[in-house]
Amino acid sequence: MWRCTGPRWSGGGPEPVGRFGQRLGWYCAERAETRTSLLPAGKTLAFAAVGERRCLGVRRAGRWIVCPYRAVLDGASARDQCARCAQLDRSRSVAADTMADDPRPYGVYLAYFGPGLLKVGITAAERGAARLVEQGAVAYAWLGRGPLMAARRAEAVLGSALGVPDRFPKAAKRAARGALPPVAGRVAELAQLHGRAREPALWPETLEPVEFACTDHSELFGLDRIPGEVAELGGMVAGAEVVGEVLAGVGSDVYLRLAGECGAGELEGEGADGSDGGGRSGGAGGLVAVMDARVLSGWVLGVAGGRVTTVPVVAKGRAAAKGVGEQEDGGQEGLF
DSSP, X not given: OEEEEEEESSSSSOOOGGGOOOEEEEEETTTTEEEEEEOOXXXXXXXXXXXXXXXXXXXXXXXXXXXXXXXXOOTTOSOOSOHHHHHHHHTTOTTTTXXXXXXXXXXXXXXXXXXXXXXXXXXXXXXXXXXXXHTTOSEEEEEEEEOHHXXXXXXXXXXXXHTOOSOOOHHHHHXXXXXXXXXXXXXXXXXXXXXXXXSTTTSOTTSEEOOOOEEEOHHHXXXXXXXXXXXXXXXXXXXXXXXXXXXXXXXXXXXXXXXXXXXXXXXXXXXXXXXXXXXXXXXXXXOEEEEEGGGGTTOEEEEOSSSSOOSOEEEOSSOOOOOXXXXXXXXXXXXX
């Protein structure tokens, strides 16, 4: 039985941006095997949630340790672990400051999500741009590189001095995608902040500086395919179905043109192992909705039996941005 492990963008290594692609991960406990399936623009999906949503357990040294409690999770939450597995996960976590002895070098970066939405963060250097893509950064630039604790101190000092946070809520990120300036404007905003961070009075001596170079992800994400008015899909429950065509993928968000509103076309169901299911009739001109693919983690996904999406639409139009200090549903995504 294959369970979805949520959205993925890479195999975990420093892949060139051109090789990144949004995927869904899968895990079969009986076989102790994992696999992924791509979610490219134009792919048609028709899947249904089967049975109960289960805790995925803990991932250690590249393998899954199955939840011993067989905990059932809330279908509306982006969290994919029960409280006890989450506690175990954080007992050996850079994000929770319980892994200070990590010997890997770390990179400090500036990430751009929209006008005025810039953050400072760190990620293991061996992961390359993977962390930036996973969190949906429209553009980014490296600031420096050094040991974990030096990078951690630099993140705190620069974040405070520059007046930028270390996270933004998902609603703010989604809203910003509808009001992006041209690429030159994004580069200029990042360059200005990068220059301020490099001022001698602010720069931590323990961090090796990196010259300014901006990487933009708008083409990778397909931001030009996202319309100005977008609905939002709610959480999954047993039997709930999603039927539509992938338009774009940004971080954990998947933008879908929902089937059944107008026109007709063949849709393929995505089975529980990422294989295609039977064709379904759908629409090429239906409502566009965004789904946080993290709500799929823990579910067995079978082929949809109907031709329309039955997951509730919880909002329509661009989501209003929450306050910068508010935390998005499901908490902060994995950092490292």
